[in-house]
Structures are given as C-alpha cells and as structure tokens.
Amino acid sequence: MLRFLGEKAAAKRQVLNADSVEQSFVGLKQLISCRNWRAAVDLCGRLLTAHGQGYGKSGLPTSHTTDSLQLWFVRLALLVKLGLFQNAEMEFEPFGNLDQPDLYYEYYPHVYPGRRGSMVPFSMRILHAELQQYLGNPQESLDRLHRVKTVCSKILANLEQGLAEDGGMSSVTQEGRQASVRLWRSRLGRVM
Incomplete structure (x- = not known):
C-alpha cells in the first residue's frame, strides 16, 4: 500500500493484520469487523497453537475447551467464506462426525464439573453439514x-x-x- 499511496496516505489507511492486533478473541473480532478474513484465519491458527492445537499438531492427542472449539468454528467458517472448501474439509476431518467423546463436557470433569453435553458450537454442526454442498455432495x-x-x-x-x-x-x-x-x-x- 505504501508503494501505491505514498507514506502519508498509507499512514492514514492503516490496514489491520494478524501482527497488528491483540493476540486474542478481541484481535480476532477486530480483523473480522474490518473484513480482513485471511488475517483472521492466520490469527485463529496462532490462537489454536497457543491452545496446543493447530499448526503442526495434527494427529497428536489434544484437549478441547469451549474456547478452542469456538476458535475452530471461526477458522472453519472463515475458510468457507474465502471459498477454501477443500481446506475446510481437511481441517474438519479430525473432528469426525462431531460426536467423539473428547468433544463432550463429561470428558473433562476436572475442567467442567457437573456440565453435560456437547462442547461443539451448534453453528459448527450446521457448517459441518452445509460444507458438503459446496464440495459437490x-x-x-x-x-x-x-x-x-x-x-x-x-x-x-x-x-x-x-x-x-x-x-x-x-x-x-x-x-x-x-x-x-x-x-x-x-x-x-x-x-x-
């Protein structure tokens, strides 16, 4: 942008990216609100890595939390929004049919004492179902x-x-x- 607009104009038009926002849900909301979808996908990846998931963690044992599953939903929804359907499908694969034991509160009694049911956001279940239509199924x-x-x-x-x-x-x-x-x-x- 600096090359096209010049230094003064570029300074006025600061574009947010994954490095320029708080590394949290707050920063993620900022990126989404300014429609910087790709940067939001990147930040989701970083936040998932901080939760012990995401980049380089495929196939390794993991512990889910309501926050990590919300991050996964946001990341998957952003991939679909960007038209990256194959990527979304690949990232959905480890979750199976979204009914694995480690996706339920009961699996983590020390973290969620007394809570019952699925931790998977309902919107993630809808996205999981609707993604198939974009893949020709x-x-x-x-x-x-x-x-x-x-x-x-x-x-x-x-x-x-x-x-x-x-x-x-x-x-x-x-x-x-x-x-x-x-x-x-x-x-x-x-x-x-």
Whole structure:
C-alpha cells in the first residue's frame, strides 16, 4: 500500500493484520469487523497453537475447551467464506462426525464439573453439514442436516415432557425450561 499511496496516505489507511492486533478473541473480532478474513484465519491458527492445537499438531492427542472449539468454528467458517472448501474439509476431518467423546463436557470433569453435553458450537454442526454442498455432495449435506434436525426434535420432545435436554430428570426451573425450548426451537428453525 505504501508503494501505491505514498507514506502519508498509507499512514492514514492503516490496514489491520494478524501482527497488528491483540493476540486474542478481541484481535480476532477486530480483523473480522474490518473484513480482513485471511488475517483472521492466520490469527485463529496462532490462537489454536497457543491452545496446543493447530499448526503442526495434527494427529497428536489434544484437549478441547469451549474456547478452542469456538476458535475452530471461526477458522472453519472463515475458510468457507474465502471459498477454501477443500481446506475446510481437511481441517474438519479430525473432528469426525462431531460426536467423539473428547468433544463432550463429561470428558473433562476436572475442567467442567457437573456440565453435560456437547462442547461443539451448534453453528459448527450446521457448517459441518452445509460444507458438503459446496464440495459437490448435496446428499451428504442433507443427511447431516437431517441428523441435526433429529437431535433438535428429540431434545425439544424431552423438554416438552418436563425432562432434561438429554431425557434425564430435570432440576431446571420453569423459566429455564422455557428458555431452553425457545433456544432449541430456533435451532430447529435454522436446520429447516
């Protein structure tokens, strides 16, 4: 930019990159808000490396956190936004069908005592399903969306019967249950 605009104009038009922002979710939000998708992908990679994942860690044992899975979702969504569908598919591969034991709170009782269920962001499940249509596999995309729809419907049925989301006994307040029903209805709407 300096070469094209000159020093004064370039100084006024500072373009953010992965090096010029805070190395955190805050910096990531800045890059995304100024639509610097590639720099945001780079920063996600750095942040995942800081979580013991990402670059050079493929195939090694890993511990997931809600933050690391959120970073993976953002990175994968950015790859799709950039049209890098094959890259997104390759980076999704280690997650399998998103139902591996290490993707659940119960796998980390020392970190998430008493928490139950999947740590995978719901939007990551939708992205996992929809990615297949961009790769020329519309039937696989529909099959994955149908599986997500089935889970949403089952959880809603459990909640409407006064049970917990997983079908067990519930100790949730009526207000909490109504909030859960609204959440799962909106999720079901996203799948439809």
